[in-house]
Amino acid sequence: MAPKVSDEYKTKKKIELLQAAKRVFITKGYTRATMQDVMDEAGVSRGALYAYFDNLEHLYLELLQFEDQQDAQFFTPIAGETSWQQITKWLYKQQSEIEKIEQTLSQANSEFFLSLKDQQKQQSYPYITTRYEKMVDVLTAFFAHGTTIGEFKPQLPPEAIARYFISVIDGLMLDTAHLGPEKTKVSEQMEALLFSLRAMLRPTQ
């Protein structure tokens, strides 16, 4: 049902497949999802799917990159908003994401990352490492900027705060993924994180 077509067509098709895959991963997570599931969900044949993606791992990796690229630039300083306000806002966004974890890729993400234990694979997917480091960089730069404009008086190296920040979010996600948002008391923990950050950054109001 489709021959010699434009690049545009192929891109479109690919995105379509990625979206079907996304739905699958959200409901089944990464480990329990199969290529078969994606075919079924997308209503496409075995051959078609494999023409676009070699295997589940590659498929997930592409989905990850595709999603990331939507998010991007969240921590570029915004005029008319203090850095502290920005953080708070971002945190609320994270919070609702975690609370709706059932409709999110978070669980699948964790599973995917864990599944790459192999050093071998780690090397073949520098993107994974890069992803983390980029996030560290973005946050570090953000904190540093807030400091230079005199908004923060950090009590710890900005980079340490950045990493710590990421850990808390990831941990909360992990725990919530298998216990549910009621059990982990997401909002309460966000408060605690906010409290910690205030202590670390000493925002000058």
Added chain:
Amino acid sequence: MAPKVSDEYKTKKKIELLQAAKRVFITKGYTRATMQDVMDEAGVSRGALYAYFDNLEHLYLELLQFEDQQDAQFFTPIAGETSWQQITKWLYKQQSEIEKIEQTLSQANSEFFLSLKDQQKQQSYPYITTRYEKMVDVLTAFFAHGTTIGEFKPQLPPEAIARYFISVIDGLMLDTAHLGPEKTKVSEQMEALLFSLRAMLRPTQ
């Protein structure tokens, strides 16, 4: 190679199998491990292993409980040591555990928990939920105790601090599991956690 034997024998054998399983899970994680692997590692037949454990999930659950039961009682107040000192000590223990994550069940644990997404399964394994809640309780009680003896002046509800505490550790574990301890700068983050706790608990020296 073994018939009609004492209960003691069976218990021994079971522990032996659990230990083999542990080795497997440490090197392969939960998702990639198979019953076959355990048989091979234990040098035992299919039939034998299945006589003790119905399937991988049950096997892991038993291993988990077995391991937990070794740990137990870590946060009972110790005479001659301040609560703060105890926390610090425990944190160092966690740190070295995370740094040696390759030789630990942490990764497998995360994988196992995530694999139980199903609400169905969640209910059939109340132990999983209990486990988390017990940890919360233990920490909460510990913080509360430190407060009543006037050692802490908590700025947040003890329970909130407890949950938060757990999240940070879990997050650090997760990240370290797939990036390695160098990338996540474990000790630096432990410092940050200590800093946070100090801000939250206000230990009176």
Added chain:
DNA sequence: TTGAAAAACGACATTTGTGTCGTTTATAAT
């Protein structure tokens, strides 16, 4: 209108793991 290119199809061979079950074998009690 036609035909070459290639997208999509789906049957198939393979692989890998599972859980069962009839058989063998070692133990402990008599």
Added chain:
DNA sequence: ATTATAAACGACACAAATGTCGTTTTTCAA
């Protein structure tokens, strides 16, 4: 010793996925 018991064995039938590949179908260009 003998024997009933049940632990351990390992072949087997089954299931679920995977990746391949020859075939069919559709589109685009000439």
